Each structure stands twice: as C-alpha cells, then as structure tokens.
C-alpha cells in the first residue's frame with residue numbers, strides 16, 4: 219500500500235529527516251534522492267560515535283538477517299562518507315512496507331555524520347545502479363517497493379522551517395497548485411537527471427545556453443548548485459552580492475531583496491522564490507547572508523532543497539519521469 223510520513227527540517231533547513239521503521243525500530247533518516255544506499259547508525263559503532271544518536275539494533279529485530287560477506291562503502295560529494303557490513307530487514311515508511319530490504323550497518327562514519335546527531339543515516343532514493351554494496355549490489359527501498367505501490371511514484375514536499383511530507387505510492391494534489399509538469403529522466407547516471415538549459419532572473423529575458431544543460435533532483439543536498447553562468451546571471455541582479463572566498467561562496471547583505479529565479483526543468487520553467495535563495499546569515503549580527511544558489515564546476519547541476527522548497531516534485535519510477543509544480 220501507499221505510505222506517507224511527515225518530514226522535518228533540521229535547524230537552518232540543512233537537511234530533512236523523516237521516520238523509518240526497520241525491524242520494528244523507528245529511527246529518523248535523511249531521505250536522499252541523490253544516492254542509493256540505505257545505511258544506519260547501529261549498535262556495532264562505539265558509544266562515543268553513537269553518543270546522541272538513535273541506533274538500530276539488529277539483535278533486537280526478529281526479522282533481521284545478516285548478508286554474510288557483504289560490505290558497503292560510500293563517499294559523498296561533500297567529502298563525507300560511511301562504510302560497514304550489510305543485512306536485510308523489513309522496512310516500513312508510513313505504511314509502505316518492504317521485506318528483505320538491504321540495511322547497511324555502518325562500522326565507520328565520517329565526522330560530519332557523527333556530529334549530525336538527529337540523523338540515524340541516509341535512505342537512498344536514486345537508481346539502484348549507484349548502490350555500493352559488494353559483492354552483490356542491492357536495491358533501494360523505492361525499487362523494492364515499486365511492484366506493490368498503488369502508483370510507481372514517491373513525492374517530496376519540502377518546506378522552509380516547517381513540516382512537509384514524503385509519500386510513496388500516491389500523488390497528493392492538495393500539496394501543490396496547478397498541473398504537474400512532467401519531464402523525462404535520463405537514468406544513465408543513476409540520478410534523477412533531466413535537461414536544464416535556460417534560466418531567467420526576476421521574470422527577465424531567459425538565457426538559453428547553460429553549458430552542459432543537465433541537472434539532478436537531489437533532496438539530500440542542502441543548496442542549489444548550478445553552473446557558473448546561472449550564478450553570475452542571478453547575483454548580477456543582487457545589490458552587494460560578492461563571491462566571498464572566506465566563507466566559500468556568494469554572500470550579499472541580509473537586507474537585499476532577492477529576485478525569483480526561473481529555471482528550466484525539461485522544457486518548463488520552474489520558479490525558485492527569491493526568499494528561499496536567502497539561505498542563512500554568516501555572521502552573528504545577521505548583516506551578511508549566504509546564498510542558497512551556489513556554483514558547481516562539475517556536471518550535472520544539483521538542484522537540492524532550495525529548489526524543493528518552492529517546488530513539489532513527483533518521482534515516477536514506472537516511466538522514469540519527474541513531475542514538478544509550485545507549492
């Protein structure tokens with residue numbers, strides 16, 4: 219059946235956590251449409267590492283089974299990572315249930331995950347070809363659930379500093395306005411990748427030549443990482459915007475009025491509200507603010523939570539497409 223859970227932004231909308239029940243144990247996890255491993259903090263880790271975290275205890279689950287000899291090791295684009303061994307268990311997300319789901323049990327996690335005490339791990343929702351388990355690659359929760367969901371979809375409804383929803387198996391049309399604009403997804407990269415070749419600032423004339431012209435929909439990335447041409451074009455319209463090497467990106471006066479950004483999603487222009495591009499102050503006085511839109515020098519572009527706060531997104535694993543609508 220379908221499943222629906224509330225998600226909650228951590229302070230500053232850094233990441234969005236939602237409850238996942240594994241072998242009867244409910245833990246909060248970071249739903250990540252930009253990776254494909256489900257890994258958890260668990261009782262194999264040292265008490266130091268576990269300090270402050272919830273942890274999954276396989277010994278307490280009557281349905282846990284070890285996958286002997288299986289290991290995982292994942293590193294993320296921000297330099298963080300985790301590694302460990304693997305078993306299977308029953309996973310229930312708001313009623314959507316999968317038996318025999320690969321549960322990757324970290325025995326080593328990077329510092330940034332240790333300090334992020336509200337998160338018990340990541341649940342990857344990109345395509346299973348990116349899963350890191352060896353010797354036999356494992357499937358994502360969504361892949362395993364596809365056959366039993368009423369509709370082969372999951373949806374992301376992320377909000378600024380407010381509860382939202384992750385839903386599996388149904389599209390709740392009360393969560394967005396107007397029709398969903400559907401675009402085909404290129405699954406070759408293993409990401410939910412689509413064409414994004416144009417942008418406009420504050421309703422101005424669109425530019426239609428973004429180099430590379432590809433982007434991925436990534437709920438596991440905090441910001442929106444776009445081509446330099448998009449970043450330059452946008453912040454040229456923001457008084458006082460500077461590339462601030464000290465803080466590692468574009469900043470502007472917190473008092474600045476930020477224009478909306480229109481960005482191409484498979485031929486339809488989606489809007490990212492200017493307010494959502496004012497991400498956070500970088501100083502105690504709240505004078506200088508850090509942009510939610512930053513540059514990436516690698517392709518594809520990564521449309522993270524900043525994009526999702528203005529747009530409801532449906533991920534269709536039946537025909538490999540993305541549906542986008544303002545919310």
Ligand SMILES: C[C@H](Cc1ccc(C(C)(C)C)cc1)[C@H](NN)c1nnnn1Cc1ccc2c(c1)OCO2
Nearest residue numbers: 250252253294295296298330331334436438439520
């Ligand atoms: C980074 C996340 C994965 C993650 C999420 C949360 C965390 C912390 C809890 C510790 C805060 C670390 C890692 C992303 N997921 N698809 C990802 N995984 N692989 N690439 N990306 C996207 C990317 C790539 C590069 C970048 C970036 C993002 O932010 C800064 O530089």
